[in-house]
Amino acid sequence: MAWSRRYDEADPQRVNKWLAQNGVCSRREAEALIAAGLVSIDGQRVDDVGRKIEHGQTLVLADAAQKTLENHLTVVIHKPAGVVSSQPEPGQIPAVRLLTKQALWGWSKVIPGLDNKLAPLGRLDMDSRGLLILSEDGVLAKALIGPESKLDKEYRVAVMGELTEAKMDLLRHGLELDGRKLRRAEVELISDQRLKIVLTEGRNRQIRRMCELVELKVVDLFRVRIGPLTLGDMPENRWRVLTADERTALIAESM
16 A cells, blocks of 8 residues: 655655655655655655645655565564674674575565675674664664664563662663763563563663673573564574564654
8 A cells, every 4th residue: 555644744844854754765765766756745746856745735655666665675583692783703603694594484585695785773792682673774774773763672681699679770770881871771570580671772782781880790681672573483593574564663663
């Protein structure tokens, strides 16, 4: 079904900027769609890349535009410990090595080669495991890891050390890393020495460093959710393609 939306703002706005703000595509991608004749306003094709949409008008993307945008591959991986998310050092195993036909969970029209342009959307260090997203989608990258993203990330964290309510309060709010105060976190004890931690930011090795500050040692860190996207029952070392509906939900919740 074609994407359509009514413009309800008082002031006119350039079509490419509005599409980017709605997480549909980047400004450059919007300009390419306009040039291809795939964008219309109130039933009339938009021919000018500088065209503005006005209050009460409805913009529609042709079905072909949706198919063009969906060509940006995004994959969801159940990363095991011992695998690095991004550029590996000598001897390390990169997450892209998991993207084989044998490891595919479900269906994909393409199996990425090792020379793909997929980049990790969010840190998950080598010793951690769980939900990892790799993508070549610039709009999705901005939604997940851009400075204005509102997506939270949920972890299951096993720790060693004395776990007190005072330490949990500090983990929730009261710690600094690299001279900057951390945003408030959700911290809940779910079983003996096991925590549920939900973050709305992604500093380098943040949970491990937070725990070190309160004399706790992380022995297992497992990411189970990014915004509305959960790992589900996909086994470790497997991967699948992110669906169009999941992409839309991630972008919508990031705003």
